[in-house]
Amino acid sequence: MQDELTLKALGIFVEVARTGSVTSAAARLGLAQSVVSRQVAALERLIGGALFYRNGRGVALTSLAGQLLEQAVPLLDGATELLDIARGHAGHVSGVVTIGLVPAVSPALSSALLAEIGTRYPSVRLRIVEGYSGDIETRLSQGEIDLGVVNRYRAAGRNSYRRLFETPLMLVGRRERLAERCRELGIGPGPLATRQLTRFPLVLPVPPNAIRTLLDDLATRQKFSLAVVMEAGSSAVVKRIMADHMAFSVLPYHAVAEELASGLMDARPLGERAMRQSVVLAASSLRPFTQAARTVAQCIPELAERFLADGTWRR
Known part of the structure; x- marks a missing residue:
């Protein structure tokens, strides 16, 4: 059978181009690697030229692929929007929505989203990816995910944002050790000055990370050094x-709500106004805002208000 240009083939091509890997594209699309390879080969036969150079790290685009990518992305977006309009008109919301969540909100929000969306919109499938804010912001800016719940400390970026809530940053540690260290240092009750962090051995996220950047910038401006004894790229390790x-x-x-509730951990808020974190819902500016994505985006603030009301999260 003669090869034909299909939206499926274009979608596979775009995913391979974005990831730079046939294996990664297959995993993201939920297809066998052989299927992805065959679709790319068929597209190359159809257009009469190579689309990718194979290298040790994966694949790189040829100049022909670069030109095709410029046309394929808006074509796929337009097709998605057209289907979305048709489905919305029929009262049926369906599709895959990919959401990036920071570790602090991921457990509670993932579970609640599955319960809420699964009940109200069974034809919407959620795809959750977890990462720190910088990683999620990058994937939003590159059009790899639809939505993200990230931490913000200043306005920036090309994506659109809606603030869910604002919360203070806190010095956190095992309850008895935090009490012991404060007694040793003669620190009384109440919020801590950020400069007092210099007297606590800290385990902090590996840069780049929003909290780490905020602390490092503040230390530079106020001319003090943090006692970082370990860096970790995982909140579970911290x-x-x-x-x-x-x-x-x-x-x-909210990053340690369970540990605080169980009594394992205790916390002391940091007093400076700058040491507050905004948790925001972000949408990619490079992906079509489908009815399914819009539905999930409307649900997340409702769940945030529920968590704030029951104490799961705290302002």
């Missing part, structure tokens, strides 16, 4: 180190 060692971290309340 929590384990605090549980096992005389080490502390700077986190928002």
Whole structure:
């Protein structure tokens, strides 16, 4: 059968181009790698030229592929919007919505979204990816995901934002160790000055990270040094180190809500106005805002208000 240009083939081509890997594209699309390879080969036969150079790291675009990509992306977006209009007119919301979540909100929000969307919109499938704010912002800016819930400390970026809530950053540690360290240092109750963090051994996220950047910038401006004993790229590692060692971290309340409620951890808020975190819902400016994505985007603020009301999250 003669090869034909299909939206499926173009979609696979765009995903391979974005990821730079046939394997990664297949995983994201939920297809076998052989299917992706065959679709790319068929598209190359149809247009009469190579689309990718194979290298040790994956694939790179040829000049022909670059030209095709410029035309394929708006064509696919237009087709998606057309289907979305038709489905919305018929009262049927369906599709895949990819959401990036920071670790602090991921457990509670992922579970609640599945319950809410699964009940009200069973034809909408959620795809959750977890990462720090910088990673999610990058994927939003590159059009790899539809929505993201990220932490913000200043206005920036090309994506559109809606603030969900604002919360103070806190010095967090194992309850008895935090109390012991404060007694040793003669620190009384109440909020801490950021400069007092210099007297606590800290385990902090690996840069680039929004909280880490904020702390480093503040330390530079106020001319003090933080006692960073370890850097970790995982919130689970940060929590384990605090549980096992005389080490502390700077986190928002909702990142350790379960540990605080159980009594394992305790926290002291940081007093400076700059040490507050905005948790925002962001939408990619490079992906079509489908009815399914719009539905999920409307649901997230409702769930945020529920979590704030029941104490899961805290302003």
